[in-house]
Amino acid sequence: MTGFSTHNEFHQRHIGPREDDLAGMLQLLGYDSLDALIQHVIPPSIADSSVLPDSDGVSEAAALAEIRQIADRNLPLRSYIGQGYYGTHTPAPILRNLLENPAWYTAYTPYQPEISQGRLEALLNFQTLISDLTALPIANASLLDEATAAAEAMTFCKRLSKNKASQQFFASQHCHPQTLDILRTRAEPLGLEVVIGDENTLQDTSAYFGALLQYPASNGDIIDHRALIERFHASGALVAMAADLLALTLLCAPGELGADVALGSAQRFGVPLGFGGPHAAYFATHERFKRDIPGRLVGVSVDRFGQPALRLAMQTREQHIRREKATSNICTAQVLLANIASMYAVYHGPRGLTAIARRVHGLTCVLASGLGQLGYAVEQSHFFDTLSLHTGAATQRLHDTAFAADINLRVIDAEHLGISLDETTREADVQKLWQVFAEGQPLPAFIKHASAASCLPAALRRQSAILQHPVFNRYHSETELMRYLRKLADKDLALDRSMIPLGSCTMKLNAASEMIPVTWSAFADLHPFAPSEQTAGYQQLTRELEAMLCAATGYDAVSLQPNAGSQGEYAGLLAIRAYHHSRGDKQRDICLIPQSAHGTNPATASMAGMRVVVVACDARGNVDLADLSAKAQELREHLAAIMITYPSTHGVFEEEIRQICDIVHTNGGQVYIDGANMNAMVGLCAPGQFGGDVSHLNLHKTFCIPHGGGGPGVGPIGVKAHLAPFLPGHSHALSRREGAVSAAPYGSASILPITWMYMRMMGGKGLKRASELAIVNANYIARRLEEHYPVLYTGANGLVAHECIIDVRPFKESSGISVDDIAKRLIDYGFHAPTMSFPVASTLMIEPTESESRAELDRFCDAMIAIRAEIRAVEQGQLNDLDNPLKNAPHTAQELAGDWQHAYSREQAVFPVASLIDGKYWPPVGRVDNVYGDRNLQCACPAIEAYQD
Template structure:
């Protein structure tokens, strides 16, 4: 008997059993999986032997190994501040939202009928932000505070009336990581960031925009009203990075004239996590709504006239505007925004203000006690942060760390202390003791009875906050638990059925992968804690980089980019800086195939490059002749080619090595988009067949969940010659290249998910996962090909890990559109495949390796039944305008009323017998997109309006 633990994880991750795989292979005409792959993957790139054929370990062993690493992290009392604070995540939110697959496995809510729950939570988030900032429109989250400030900078550039100005003023009182990201983002765009003291400026003529921190990074609270007026007088816009908790007590930026408010919602229940993920926010005036980056949730109506939420103003998005896009943001931080919104729902306006008042009061007690001890507190006003003058900061930090306390490092004569909702009186006493020397300590109780607010009286908030019903009801755990369940029940996530989205790789997010993210050793570490306190993270990150290098064939990895969009940007910046270092700064042409992701041209524009589009041939491949002509035409200025591999059309292009060689021959670099890496791991490696840099979507290929639209992680892999040009960070990395995200390692707290996945799968398991993903896609393509032509395939009629079903002909035949098919799938309990990308009017299907044959057959049965219904419309057995497809999805409420349709109730909601046992009911009918944009509502009604209704 073998007493060693057996690794069963690979079989639990991969859906089809060995016998099911054999059955699928036989239907495709193959006896072995390797034979199928040999006919799909070009000989020139296969079997690179980069990823070693290693065995993975059991879930229990992987968790034990990771726990041992985690325990190398040291969790000190954190008083560093600088935009990151310890916070309490309420247990019902932790259990029922963050740890609940109904929330974390959901996809971006592009299909609103099956996303009403998370859309409502995001609607609450927008309301929270608009209320606290006193600006009428907010988006549904951005990536982090620093990148949100960078978005605000380019936003001001577009909208400022001071059109000749090329300078952006940023207060020296902004957080250092924000200033660093601003400089990175500004350089390729020819923007000069001027950092200085806003109160020493005599005029703003040279600036198109101004960025302020409120309260300042030093803790001071300034009145900016006069300064805003001065900026507006010359046509400049003013952006304010504001602390949300402070805004419960302070006059809101919108009340003293700010045009934009940005910041982070981290301290609303989201752990620091060594830097992320955290939801950033962006709020602005109504007049600027169409230029605001990110997604906006709006209120519309459904087919029956019921209120229904949806993503609004889609025409602003990068996938539509491409190189003319105002931002390349694709991933948001939905899961984290939902935590923050529920933190506000749970506490309500009174609870939030009580938290803020307690934080401010305990800071005032600390300050008064320090003054009694003769300590020089430089702030005359503050909310939660003090700047203190000392004679020897280094010694003080050393003494503090001996007591497991981290203070903010400012310079040799100054330290910072920030308090938060977790700070207890005994911690204040310990802080006093650090400064007391031989003096007796102040009395906490006595000072608590004496201190008063240290906020400027003219900046105290008088306006009401969160007067909406949702923030004034769910304050008991019972009520919140039921509210979260009610919202989750409205949604269709991976815990209910497969999500067959092409290009998005919605695979299993295993429970054992998710467990470590809530371990305190990972979740409670400040990103700017001394690196010696983060040795567990350092070791885990080093191992993860090795794993990802092995999977990609690249020589180095940066984990700083906290979304695929940021990874693309970091990759192109590396290429840009590489050319500049060689004296070839004129290289600014980026070749991009017409089938590319919308983020690609948007990113190239942000990196200061000019986009030149390359044609695709009739088979969806890059047109090599057109590429050759354009590479020759732009040879001396060619910076890069951006391609996706396998192609966006779901095919392994045979000319990929030739394409890479061609670009290199003209002095360019090859950027290979990692969106489709799930077809390559263990089978071929972009770093081996010609790629110079790729970004990876850890939230696709490597199992970090989509979270309803975020978080994401988009690290870049580079060849050795680009290693020096990966993003740097002033805190831990010594490269001169700028930071692309606020924290040194981006969204570090979710990196354990990918570490666990790779450790448990091993090289063998990863290769098997890629292989089965390709098998599943080809099985679906073959089974559906008679009803739905497969638009693109390789020379042997096979696809990669996804396939494009051509449904355009139905519109001509009988008026049935791609939207009708997508919405009808909801009645069968499925999320739609990717619609109209990369080809308008088509469906792109990606089943992933995690779906069993049972689930594949369930999807196939639904699609074939829909094909039958389309045939019935075509031959007029179903009415052309009043049929199950045009009216889909059908809701329960409709069944209870008078039934006026010429088809039966049973056909509407139980089109297949299998649905009788497991029926998903959408909360709303088909949503009217046009109505929602024409009647834009992006925040909850007040209690009075709610009661009137």
């Protein structure tokens, strides 16, 4: 016997259909083999473009052992670097019941509010938390990180400032350095100038449309900015303040100081450092600016029974509506991380948060007093948790001494060191810091300084109450919090309950073995600016993952920095722009975009300083080659790029993709291939080999990072060699020092182990198999449904790629049934709706992914067929055209138990198929009134009086 075969290969667990299922599915599709089907889907012109090795994956146990060895190369020492990143304790019930719970992390963005009430409530809590602490009435449901939130604030100020002529934005030199870097990156393509200076000596404010101040400052100072803000306002400028949330429990709020915007990070509210992310940023502003706030906004509306119900308000999918005129290309949030932060506040409550802040501040006061006794002058007279010291010629020596004691200090410059304390700091840590600076002197007596007076300025000590809402004052025992989290999760429909067939969003399995390393201390507790000697594990992980992604895409280099698909798009276009400029082609500023493109594409092009020209699509949904050729030739002197999604947004492999690339290249442009649909290509064809110059990849789609209820995501870019010099840089850790698009060098680094695990366990063979089965599953659904719903677009052989679009528009005329009615009726059948009205209005785009079994595909198809029968009953007059199960969907348990007034039975309403009896999902609310929610915008928890009523 030469060896033993194994029967637990990971790809067999990841992929849904079994071999006998596959045979039956292929038979229905009319193919005798998988290879034969794939040959009829992938255009022959690109079928030989894949460069993915035909390699085997490793078992889950082997992969976990490998990544454990990688993690052990990291050295998460005690870091006092600060600079916007702090140690924190993730409460165990939040860690277990939220962060590690698939009911929370496998959910999708809450576009269907009736099945998202749990996470919407958690996000409303987050918005309330932010509004309370900042004293600004409107807060969004989070942004990507503090630095990019600051960049959003800059463009926000530009749009709304009264000083319309100005192109200059003032940024305090006391802002975090990574924030200043992002501001410079974002400003340059827009023709804006970031002026960095000392606000304490600023004389003339009239030249600026806006300003950014850090509160407390990055070096620790706490300055009263009220007079300066008034001067900016008098000049017509708006003022944003980047504020520390924990400090705001003790300090006057930005809104009380006159700021127009408050922004920052919620990381220190229970979210691990994670080498820089993912973390939830926040953004808050005044009521009058509510229609210009970037990102997502949760609002309170009512359902069809008049009961309160939550929904995304106003700007849902703004990019698809306003396209290049969108206020931002940010189309998501950091939902999972915002929910952790909100639950951290719920668990601790106002007293607990204030106690944590006082403890951190008290220890910092003690530290400062002891350092003074040791002969070091603290440069701040007022501070919260951060000190800067003039250490002169001793700077390097002290840094080395600290390093030898397993301590990281912040090296501000050659003569200054910084120290930031946090929630995890203990008295013993303060004494160990003194020991570093004592250099043989006797240590100060800790107890003598334990009652040190507050080092906060009297005029800025907070007087207003915080977090008075009942939600922040009830769930303080673990029992109560555990039940609250369970109650919210039970309201939602996530992948742990059923298939989520969203087209373009690729809701596939997020395997438990992939998720396990994320919360290991060696990955979770590393500061993003830790010295490189301590980050060898992350360096190896990112190096290996970059190589894996290059092999999967056919590109020559990859940057993992972009922390969302939108940021990946932006980084890709910036690379193209920089490449043209390096060749002296600064006039190249036209971006061609097909009319079917994702809405983020034109918004991103506009942010990158490009002008958008739309290219027509033909009747089959493909790029109109004649129109493309004519426009490329007409604009050849100014052509910068084309942005094209492949397979197309219509769910087909366009036969002429190489020709499209050739046309653009011939006319001097670069080809950006949106990787949103990469799940149909891995191992079958490679964009970097059939004409692409750059692609962004959605690791939260194709490569298994969970959607987290609407975030986190990772959107790295792959590029050909000529664009590699223009990948995002970072002042801390990368060879290129400028051009950062995210605050941390590797963006959302702590979730990269998920993709590493997926690719390592699948191997080249498994990754190819996943793409093949994604195509099989989509075609199986299309074939089963085509007799009941027209499939709108197919390829040359009547097949789709990994998704299909079904046309429900005719039903509006024949029965009065709309796409919304079908989507809401699917909830009664226990399903999330497919993607609605994109890319074609009043259609449904379905993507099953390779992870769904044939049984689940059949369950979905049976539901869609049953719904078609209900529509037919309306068409034929067997069901009332106004009072029918579709118009009234979804049906709640409360309605079922009430006085039934409908012309159809209770059973037809809630148990339309027998399989639901065994596992019924009950929506917590009826259909939500979108119009009411926008007309009566409320974006925080109801006032205490509402609870009393």
